[in-house]
Amino acid sequence: MKKVFLTAFASGLILTSFAQTKTAAKKPVAKKTTTAAKTTAAPVALKSALDSTSYAFGTSIGASLKTTGLSTLNYEVLLKGLKDAFTGGKVILNQQQAQECISGAITNANKSKFTANIAEGKTFLDNNKKRAGVQTTASGLQYEVITAGTGIKPQATDSVLVHYKGTLINGKQFDSSYDRGEPITLTLNQVIKGWTEGLQLMPAGSKYKLFVPYNLAYGERGAGQDIPPYSTLIFEIELLKVNGK
Missing domain, CATH: 3.10.50.40 (Chitinase A; domain 3)
Known part of the structure:
Protein backbone atom coordinates (compact mmCIF):
# COMPACT_ATOMS: atom_id res chain seq x y z
CA MET A 1 0.00 0.00 0.00
CA LYS A 2 1.16 3.49 -0.70
CA LYS A 3 2.24 5.46 2.34
CA VAL A 4 -0.73 7.75 1.97
CA PHE A 5 -1.41 8.08 5.66
CA LEU A 6 2.00 8.80 7.10
CA THR A 7 2.23 12.27 8.54
CA ALA A 8 4.50 14.65 6.79
CA PHE A 9 7.65 14.96 8.84
CA ALA A 10 9.65 18.12 9.20
CA SER A 11 12.94 18.01 7.32
CA GLY A 12 16.08 20.14 7.61
CA LEU A 13 18.64 21.03 5.04
CA ILE A 14 22.21 21.86 6.13
CA LEU A 15 24.03 24.25 3.91
CA THR A 16 27.48 22.93 3.09
CA SER A 17 27.97 24.68 -0.18
CA PHE A 18 28.09 27.93 -2.09
CA ALA A 19 27.71 29.44 -5.56
CA GLN A 20 29.69 32.43 -6.71
CA THR A 21 28.84 34.72 -9.61
CA LYS A 22 30.03 38.15 -10.72
CA THR A 23 27.90 40.79 -12.37
CA ALA A 24 29.34 43.18 -14.91
CA ALA A 25 29.14 46.88 -14.07
CA LYS A 26 27.43 49.18 -16.53
CA LYS A 27 29.30 52.19 -17.87
CA PRO A 28 27.64 55.63 -17.56
CA VAL A 29 25.33 56.35 -20.45
CA ALA A 30 26.37 59.26 -22.65
CA LYS A 31 23.85 61.84 -23.87
CA LYS A 32 21.63 60.76 -26.77
CA THR A 33 22.70 57.14 -26.29
CA THR A 34 19.84 54.69 -25.95
CA THR A 35 21.81 51.52 -25.31
CA ALA A 36 24.07 51.10 -22.30
CA ALA A 37 27.50 49.72 -22.99
CA LYS A 38 28.42 46.68 -20.90
CA THR A 39 31.66 45.13 -19.83
CA THR A 40 32.09 41.46 -19.25
CA ALA A 41 33.95 39.87 -16.38
CA ALA A 42 37.28 38.38 -17.28
CA PRO A 43 37.24 34.58 -17.35
CA VAL A 44 38.67 32.88 -14.29
CA ALA A 45 42.05 31.31 -14.95
CA LEU A 46 42.58 27.95 -13.32
CA LYS A 47 46.33 27.99 -12.77
CA SER A 48 46.70 25.15 -10.29
CA ALA A 49 45.09 21.97 -9.04
CA LEU A 50 43.79 23.96 -6.07
CA ASP A 51 42.14 26.45 -8.44
CA SER A 52 40.47 23.65 -10.38
CA THR A 53 39.31 21.89 -7.23
CA SER A 54 37.93 25.13 -5.77
CA TYR A 55 36.05 25.95 -8.96
CA ALA A 56 34.72 22.41 -9.22
CA PHE A 57 33.33 22.66 -5.69
CA GLY A 58 31.76 25.99 -6.59
CA THR A 59 29.94 24.70 -9.65
CA SER A 60 28.84 21.53 -7.88
CA ILE A 61 27.51 23.43 -4.88
CA GLY A 62 25.85 26.04 -7.08
CA ALA A 63 24.06 23.40 -9.14
CA SER A 64 22.88 21.69 -5.97
CA LEU A 65 21.57 24.92 -4.47
CA LYS A 66 19.72 25.72 -7.67
CA THR A 67 17.63 22.57 -7.32
CA THR A 68 16.11 23.95 -4.10
CA GLY A 69 14.13 26.50 -6.11
CA LEU A 70 16.08 29.53 -4.90
CA SER A 71 16.52 32.08 -7.66
CA THR A 72 19.21 34.31 -6.18
CA LEU A 73 21.46 34.75 -3.17
CA ASN A 74 23.76 37.44 -1.82
CA TYR A 75 26.89 35.79 -3.15
CA GLU A 76 29.37 37.93 -1.20
CA VAL A 77 27.68 37.08 2.11
CA LEU A 78 27.39 33.44 1.03
CA LEU A 79 31.12 33.36 0.37
CA LYS A 80 31.74 34.96 3.79
CA GLY A 81 29.71 32.25 5.51
CA LEU A 82 31.55 29.53 3.63
CA LYS A 83 34.93 30.98 4.55
CA ASP A 84 34.02 31.42 8.23
CA ALA A 85 32.84 27.82 8.51
CA PHE A 86 35.72 26.38 6.49
CA THR A 87 38.51 28.26 8.29
CA GLY A 88 37.05 28.01 11.78
CA GLY A 89 36.19 31.69 12.00
CA LYS A 90 33.48 33.12 14.23
CA VAL A 91 30.09 32.51 12.61
CA ILE A 92 27.31 35.07 12.91
CA LEU A 93 24.44 32.57 13.08
CA ASN A 94 24.39 29.47 15.25
CA GLN A 95 23.37 26.12 13.77
CA GLN A 96 19.71 26.44 14.77
CA GLN A 97 19.41 29.97 13.39
CA ALA A 98 21.09 28.94 10.16
CA GLN A 99 18.80 25.94 9.79
CA GLU A 100 15.70 28.10 10.32
CA CYS A 101 16.88 30.55 7.63
CA ILE A 102 17.57 27.75 5.15
CA SER A 103 14.30 25.92 5.79
CA GLY A 104 12.28 29.13 5.54
CA ALA A 105 13.93 30.22 2.30
CA ILE A 106 13.50 26.85 0.64
CA THR A 107 9.89 26.56 1.79
CA ASN A 108 9.08 29.98 0.33
CA ALA A 109 10.90 29.22 -2.91
CA ASN A 110 9.10 25.91 -3.27
CA LYS A 111 5.74 27.46 -2.43
CA SER A 112 6.10 30.01 -5.20
CA LYS A 113 6.33 27.16 -7.74
CA PHE A 114 2.96 25.78 -6.64
Whole structure:
Protein backbone atom coordinates (compact mmCIF):
# COMPACT_ATOMS: atom_id res chain seq x y z
CA MET A 1 0.00 0.00 0.00
CA LYS A 2 1.16 3.49 -0.70
CA LYS A 3 2.24 5.46 2.34
CA VAL A 4 -0.73 7.75 1.97
CA PHE A 5 -1.41 8.08 5.66
CA LEU A 6 2.00 8.80 7.10
CA THR A 7 2.23 12.27 8.54
CA ALA A 8 4.50 14.65 6.79
CA PHE A 9 7.65 14.96 8.84
CA ALA A 10 9.65 18.12 9.20
CA SER A 11 12.94 18.01 7.32
CA GLY A 12 16.08 20.14 7.61
CA LEU A 13 18.64 21.03 5.04
CA ILE A 14 22.21 21.86 6.13
CA LEU A 15 24.03 24.25 3.91
CA THR A 16 27.48 22.93 3.09
CA SER A 17 27.97 24.68 -0.18
CA PHE A 18 28.09 27.93 -2.09
CA ALA A 19 27.71 29.44 -5.56
CA GLN A 20 29.69 32.43 -6.71
CA THR A 21 28.84 34.72 -9.61
CA LYS A 22 30.03 38.15 -10.72
CA THR A 23 27.90 40.79 -12.37
CA ALA A 24 29.34 43.18 -14.91
CA ALA A 25 29.14 46.88 -14.07
CA LYS A 26 27.43 49.18 -16.53
CA LYS A 27 29.30 52.19 -17.87
CA PRO A 28 27.64 55.63 -17.56
CA VAL A 29 25.33 56.35 -20.45
CA ALA A 30 26.37 59.26 -22.65
CA LYS A 31 23.85 61.84 -23.87
CA LYS A 32 21.63 60.76 -26.77
CA THR A 33 22.70 57.14 -26.29
CA THR A 34 19.84 54.69 -25.95
CA THR A 35 21.81 51.52 -25.31
CA ALA A 36 24.07 51.10 -22.30
CA ALA A 37 27.50 49.72 -22.99
CA LYS A 38 28.42 46.68 -20.90
CA THR A 39 31.66 45.13 -19.83
CA THR A 40 32.09 41.46 -19.25
CA ALA A 41 33.95 39.87 -16.38
CA ALA A 42 37.28 38.38 -17.28
CA PRO A 43 37.24 34.58 -17.35
CA VAL A 44 38.67 32.88 -14.29
CA ALA A 45 42.05 31.31 -14.95
CA LEU A 46 42.58 27.95 -13.32
CA LYS A 47 46.33 27.99 -12.77
CA SER A 48 46.70 25.15 -10.29
CA ALA A 49 45.09 21.97 -9.04
CA LEU A 50 43.79 23.96 -6.07
CA ASP A 51 42.14 26.45 -8.44
CA SER A 52 40.47 23.65 -10.38
CA THR A 53 39.31 21.89 -7.23
CA SER A 54 37.93 25.13 -5.77
CA TYR A 55 36.05 25.95 -8.96
CA ALA A 56 34.72 22.41 -9.22
CA PHE A 57 33.33 22.66 -5.69
CA GLY A 58 31.76 25.99 -6.59
CA THR A 59 29.94 24.70 -9.65
CA SER A 60 28.84 21.53 -7.88
CA ILE A 61 27.51 23.43 -4.88
CA GLY A 62 25.85 26.04 -7.08
CA ALA A 63 24.06 23.40 -9.14
CA SER A 64 22.88 21.69 -5.97
CA LEU A 65 21.57 24.92 -4.47
CA LYS A 66 19.72 25.72 -7.67
CA THR A 67 17.63 22.57 -7.32
CA THR A 68 16.11 23.95 -4.10
CA GLY A 69 14.13 26.50 -6.11
CA LEU A 70 16.08 29.53 -4.90
CA SER A 71 16.52 32.08 -7.66
CA THR A 72 19.21 34.31 -6.18
CA LEU A 73 21.46 34.75 -3.17
CA ASN A 74 23.76 37.44 -1.82
CA TYR A 75 26.89 35.79 -3.15
CA GLU A 76 29.37 37.93 -1.20
CA VAL A 77 27.68 37.08 2.11
CA LEU A 78 27.39 33.44 1.03
CA LEU A 79 31.12 33.36 0.37
CA LYS A 80 31.74 34.96 3.79
CA GLY A 81 29.71 32.25 5.51
CA LEU A 82 31.55 29.53 3.63
CA LYS A 83 34.93 30.98 4.55
CA ASP A 84 34.02 31.42 8.23
CA ALA A 85 32.84 27.82 8.51
CA PHE A 86 35.72 26.38 6.49
CA THR A 87 38.51 28.26 8.29
CA GLY A 88 37.05 28.01 11.78
CA GLY A 89 36.19 31.69 12.00
CA LYS A 90 33.48 33.12 14.23
CA VAL A 91 30.09 32.51 12.61
CA ILE A 92 27.31 35.07 12.91
CA LEU A 93 24.44 32.57 13.08
CA ASN A 94 24.39 29.47 15.25
CA GLN A 95 23.37 26.12 13.77
CA GLN A 96 19.71 26.44 14.77
CA GLN A 97 19.41 29.97 13.39
CA ALA A 98 21.09 28.94 10.16
CA GLN A 99 18.80 25.94 9.79
CA GLU A 100 15.70 28.10 10.32
CA CYS A 101 16.88 30.55 7.63
CA ILE A 102 17.57 27.75 5.15
CA SER A 103 14.30 25.92 5.79
CA GLY A 104 12.28 29.13 5.54
CA ALA A 105 13.93 30.22 2.30
CA ILE A 106 13.50 26.85 0.64
CA THR A 107 9.89 26.56 1.79
CA ASN A 108 9.08 29.98 0.33
CA ALA A 109 10.90 29.22 -2.91
CA ASN A 110 9.10 25.91 -3.27
CA LYS A 111 5.74 27.46 -2.43
CA SER A 112 6.10 30.01 -5.20
CA LYS A 113 6.33 27.16 -7.74
CA PHE A 114 2.96 25.78 -6.64
CA THR A 115 0.84 28.91 -6.36
CA ALA A 116 -1.57 27.42 -8.91
CA ASN A 117 -2.12 24.35 -6.71
CA ILE A 118 -2.73 26.55 -3.67
CA ALA A 119 -5.13 28.84 -5.49
CA GLU A 120 -6.99 25.94 -7.10
CA GLY A 121 -7.44 24.23 -3.74
CA LYS A 122 -8.65 27.41 -2.06
CA THR A 123 -11.18 28.10 -4.81
CA PHE A 124 -12.45 24.54 -4.63
CA LEU A 125 -12.92 24.65 -0.85
CA ASP A 126 -14.54 28.10 -0.95
CA ASN A 127 -17.12 26.84 -3.43
CA ASN A 128 -17.51 23.41 -1.83
CA LYS A 129 -18.45 24.75 1.61
CA LYS A 130 -21.48 26.44 0.05
CA ARG A 131 -22.98 23.11 -0.99
CA ALA A 132 -25.86 21.75 1.06
CA GLY A 133 -24.70 19.08 3.49
CA VAL A 134 -21.04 20.16 3.62
CA GLN A 135 -19.79 21.21 7.05
CA THR A 136 -16.55 23.00 7.87
CA THR A 137 -14.60 22.62 11.11
CA ALA A 138 -12.46 25.27 12.82
CA SER A 139 -9.30 23.80 11.23
CA GLY A 140 -10.71 24.18 7.71
CA LEU A 141 -11.51 20.49 7.23
CA GLN A 142 -14.74 19.96 5.31
CA TYR A 143 -16.90 16.86 5.50
CA GLU A 144 -20.12 15.46 4.13
CA VAL A 145 -22.12 12.65 5.72
CA ILE A 146 -22.97 9.98 3.15
CA THR A 147 -24.15 7.34 5.63
CA ALA A 148 -24.67 8.07 9.33
CA GLY A 149 -23.53 5.23 11.54
CA THR A 150 -24.76 4.47 15.06
CA GLY A 151 -21.63 3.00 16.64
CA ILE A 152 -19.02 4.58 18.88
CA LYS A 153 -16.69 7.35 17.76
CA PRO A 154 -12.96 6.65 17.89
CA GLN A 155 -10.42 8.69 19.82
CA ALA A 156 -7.09 9.89 18.48
CA THR A 157 -5.21 6.98 20.07
CA ASP A 158 -7.60 4.31 18.77
CA SER A 159 -7.00 1.78 16.03
CA VAL A 160 -9.74 1.57 13.41
CA LEU A 161 -10.71 -0.56 10.43
CA VAL A 162 -11.63 1.46 7.33
CA HIS A 163 -12.34 1.29 3.65
CA TYR A 164 -11.41 4.39 1.66
CA LYS A 165 -10.78 6.00 -1.70
CA GLY A 166 -8.59 9.07 -2.23
CA THR A 167 -8.66 11.49 -5.15
CA LEU A 168 -7.27 14.87 -6.13
CA ILE A 169 -9.83 17.64 -6.65
CA ASN A 170 -9.66 17.01 -10.41
CA GLY A 171 -11.01 13.51 -9.78
CA LYS A 172 -7.75 11.61 -10.32
CA GLN A 173 -7.62 8.65 -7.94
CA PHE A 174 -4.33 8.04 -6.13
CA ASP A 175 -5.28 5.25 -3.73
CA SER A 176 -8.15 2.90 -2.88
CA SER A 177 -8.61 0.02 -0.45
CA TYR A 178 -11.71 -0.95 -2.47
CA ASP A 179 -9.51 -1.66 -5.48
CA ARG A 180 -7.27 -3.85 -3.34
CA GLY A 181 -10.29 -5.74 -2.09
CA GLU A 182 -9.61 -5.37 1.64
CA PRO A 183 -9.97 -2.67 4.32
CA ILE A 184 -7.02 -1.32 6.26
CA THR A 185 -6.30 -1.07 9.99
CA LEU A 186 -4.61 2.13 11.17
CA THR A 187 -4.13 4.24 14.28
CA LEU A 188 -5.58 7.75 14.16
CA ASN A 189 -2.58 9.57 15.64
CA GLN A 190 -0.34 8.12 12.93
CA VAL A 191 -2.15 9.48 9.89
CA ILE A 192 -2.51 12.88 8.22
CA LYS A 193 -4.20 15.55 10.34
CA GLY A 194 -7.33 15.59 8.19
CA TRP A 195 -7.87 11.90 8.88
CA THR A 196 -7.10 12.19 12.59
CA GLU A 197 -9.72 14.92 12.96
CA GLY A 198 -12.27 13.62 10.46
CA LEU A 199 -12.46 10.03 11.69
CA GLN A 200 -13.10 11.21 15.25
CA LEU A 201 -16.30 12.81 13.96
CA MET A 202 -17.54 9.49 12.56
CA PRO A 203 -19.55 6.91 14.52
CA ALA A 204 -18.70 3.33 13.54
CA GLY A 205 -20.78 2.29 10.56
CA SER A 206 -20.56 5.74 8.96
CA LYS A 207 -19.40 6.71 5.52
CA TYR A 208 -18.14 10.28 5.14
CA LYS A 209 -16.53 12.30 2.42
CA LEU A 210 -13.62 14.42 3.67
CA PHE A 211 -12.30 17.47 1.83
CA VAL A 212 -8.82 18.01 3.21
CA PRO A 213 -6.86 21.28 2.75
CA TYR A 214 -3.18 20.84 1.92
CA ASN A 215 -2.06 21.90 5.42
CA LEU A 216 -4.08 19.01 6.89
CA ALA A 217 -2.81 16.59 4.25
CA TYR A 218 0.75 16.38 2.86
CA GLY A 219 1.50 20.10 2.83
CA GLU A 220 4.54 21.41 1.03
CA ARG A 221 6.05 17.99 0.37
CA GLY A 222 3.20 16.14 -1.28
CA ALA A 223 3.42 12.34 -1.39
CA GLY A 224 5.26 10.46 -4.12
CA GLN A 225 4.43 10.95 -7.77
CA ASP A 226 0.65 10.97 -7.34
CA ILE A 227 0.10 13.76 -4.81
CA PRO A 228 1.81 17.05 -5.76
CA PRO A 229 2.88 19.56 -3.10
CA TYR A 230 0.12 21.80 -1.71
CA SER A 231 -2.66 19.48 -2.90
CA THR A 232 -6.18 19.60 -1.50
CA LEU A 233 -7.45 16.02 -1.28
CA ILE A 234 -10.83 14.25 -1.21
CA PHE A 235 -11.42 10.99 0.64
CA GLU A 236 -14.46 8.74 0.84
CA ILE A 237 -14.10 6.78 4.08
CA GLU A 238 -16.13 4.01 5.66
CA LEU A 239 -15.46 3.47 9.36
CA LEU A 240 -16.11 -0.25 9.68
CA LYS A 241 -14.89 -0.83 13.22
CA VAL A 242 -13.23 0.88 16.16
CA ASN A 243 -10.65 -1.55 17.53
CA GLY A 244 -9.68 0.57 20.52
CA LYS A 245 -6.21 1.34 21.82
